[in-house]
Ligand code: KIV
């Protein structure tokens with residue numbers, strides 16, 4: 001058996017099913033390019049039958065990405081499989097991923113099917129998918145809660161029809177590591193023909209065991225791990241790519257398994273996912289959290305200064321967090337700025353670079369040094385920039401313990417200057433109330449998050465908002481050294497995106513899925 005693990009990334013499909021994580025087509029394409037750079041073997045680009053937006057995004061990714069297999073998810077119906085194939089047929093390497101539930105709970109209450117009907121349906125789906133491509137993956141949804149012998153029968157039937165990968169999902173994150181490993185061993189011993197196919201794990205994190213279960217599965221003989229960046233996904237999320245890859249890398253002495261992941265691309269990938277989804281990474285998150293390599297306690301700092309290995313099991317630079325990296329400042333020129341963008345993996349037009357460079361100079365005048373995260377935040381504003389109906393001209397906020405928070409805002413609305421003042425229960429509320437009045441927006445705030453991009457007193461604040469209006473959902477981002485200004489920018493960016501969504505059908509269907 002090979003000791004190489006196939007990394008199947010499903011950030012664009014299962015990850016996108018996280019509450020509030022929907023991405024538009026341009027964002028998905030940007031992420032797909034980063035996944036290619038990261039070196040995943042397979043990317044599940046979406047579920048084409050779910051919406052037109054999903055279909056278009058999978059198709060575009062299939063036509064763009066050349067070095068990675070592109071998978072599309074489909075239920076067992078012919079309609080779903082047709083749609084999946086239509087979306088991926090131009091990919092350099094394609095895969096159809098079809099699934100049906102196998103647990104008695106799902107059979108009885110959801111599918112209302114007998115076990116025999118499930119075997120027949122799964123066989124038929126794999127046979128049909130095989131008529132389009134050699135590369136067919138079959139998943140037994142809720143597999144970990146299914147009867148083990150029945151699972152062997154369903155997988156056996158899928159193998160007979162030519163499935164090349166068999167995936168075992170722990171759909172509701174119920175399994176324990178020993179049990180999950182044992183189930184994989186049982187499948188290997190009792191499923192006819194299983195030695196011809198790759199066994200895959202797909203774990204959810206409801207009990208916080210997704211990574212442990214995945215590693216147990218790999219130890220037991222699985223050779224594909226389905227994962228997402230930052231572990232985003234339905235409910236408590238999926239197994240996180242960075243945790244599995246770095247566990248295999250750091251404990252290769254015990255696991256004896258490798259991946260093709262370029263580990264230095266882990267941190268940039270994590271930042272990008274967080275930026276496009278607006279889902280902030282918790283500071284204590286393993287591998288990519290802001291504190292993952294921070295040593296606070298005196299005794300730890302002393303040890304690390306003497307020898308990093310006393311308290312560090314991985315080097316930050318291995319995951320792309322280079323503590324010695326070059327920082328840009330106000331004396332950096334256009335050339336250095338462009339080189340930095342290339343180093344961070346951004347492929348931009350000259351016009352985009354010029355626009356960004358102006359913003360960079362404004363920011364560099366306020367701060368001595370700009371870290372990569374600051375540059376990425378500028379790029380994020382750029383990615384999320386659509387044709388602006390509303391532009392922030394001026395903002396003045398008065399707040400404190402003895403005044404009613406008041407905001408005076410000047411906006412350019414379709415090129416015309418308008419000014420108004422308003423109140424609120426806090427400075428941000430006053431700003432948002434005033435902007436809402438000026439723009440006539442009926443949008444509601446679904447989420448508001450604020451975080452510091454880098455450490456230090458002069459750190460930039462990064463605000464991300466999610467707005468909903470008439471069923472349309474838009475993400476807005478804003479960064480500034482002043483968090484109230486960053487909040488205003490994020491709100492205005494979100495309002496501009498809502499305006500854009502109203503006139504762009506692809507984005508509408510995409511964001512409607514929330
Ligand atoms: O969690 C799950 O069961 C899934 C399948 C569709 C693979 O995401």
Ligand code: ZN
Nearest residue numbers: 014169171202
């Ligand atoms: Zn899943």
